[in-house]
Amino acid sequence: MKLLSLILTLLFLLLPLFLCLSEDRKQFEEFKIKYNKAYESATKEEQAFNNFVATKKFIDTHNSRTDLSYKLGMNQFGDLYSPKEEDYSYRSLTGKIDETAPQEDTINWNTAGAVTAVPYEGICASSWAFGAIGAIESAAYLASDILQNAAAQELIDCVPNNYGCYGGRQDIAFDWVKSNGGLCVSNHYSYSGKDGICQSGGCSNHFFLTGHTMVDEGDEDKLQSAVKGRPVAAAIDSSLLTFLFYKSGVYSDESCSKTEQTHVVLIVGYGTTGGENYWILRNSYGKGWGDEGYMLLLKGGGNECGIASNAFYPTGVHTTSEI
DSSP states (O other): OHHHHHHHHHHHHHHHHHHHHHHHHHHHHHHHHHTTOOOSSHHHHHHHHHHHHHHHHHHHHHHTOSSOSEEEOOOTTTTTOOOOGGGGSOOOOOOOOOTTSOOOOOEETTTTTOSOOOOBOTTSBOHHHHHHHHHHHHHHHHHHSOOOOBOHHHHHHHOTTSOTTBOOOHHHHHHHHHHHTOBOBGGGSOOOSSOOOOOGGGSOOOEEOSEEEEOOTTOHHHHHHHHHHSOEEEEEOOOSHHHHTEEEEEEOOTTSOSSOOOEEEEEEEEEEETTEEEEEEEOSBOTTSTBTTEEEEESSSSSGGGTTTSEEEEESOEEOSOO
16 A cells, blocks of 8 residues: 555656656657658657757746847757757847937838848858848849849859858859859759759859949948948858847847858848847748748847948849849
């Protein structure tokens, strides 16, 4: 009788743990279905599950804080990383300004219809190419009122001084488009998300440019003037988990580097909310990342994440109307 009582007591004490594990497993199964995940072995799937649970804890811990102005959320990267203790101890900035101060003007090239849909780079580190073509596409639209997709894959395959799916610079991409005499539309050179052989001669060129301009390094006022005229391709630090799992709100993290840029985004506007100034960034992680593929980044916070350190836009962009 005492043994039975002991067993029942243990089951009662362990029940919450079993329920928690069951809920984690359920959520992991839903995660696999949503993001079409499959693993090579049971061992790798178990590691992915452990990463998922650790990431979920990291996100929940962040979102429980009341001193931060942005939220995190689960996305396609949830099974790839296992946050460590130091990842929980980052310090973030709120970026608060005097709400009685005059508010800056706002602009959003996306809602103005001058920006193509959010791209998905996949496992290819091609943000430099998507940043470059995003700026070219928007500049072409502003010049011709025609919005069409340019071929990121052509840049990946053909630009000799970049590294294809292993990274690159948007200004080098602009130089290549100029020297090549143009860039294809995407349906003439479709995206494969992997390095390939250059087929630049296989299609007619539809996007042309005469050069590019770099915004004065670190100058957010000059960057604002540039973005007021058109979307701008900018390199930023995307290495933090808070960036990777960003969901909503105005992002800022004191650990975000101003000098080590790892990713290229398209700045499509700026504005103010709740006393915080922000840049509007279109990413290339697909619509499942962030706020439908977009991020609000602290503006005027001392060059947050290096947003103004390497920002470029193409000049003299024009296009043929043929598709």
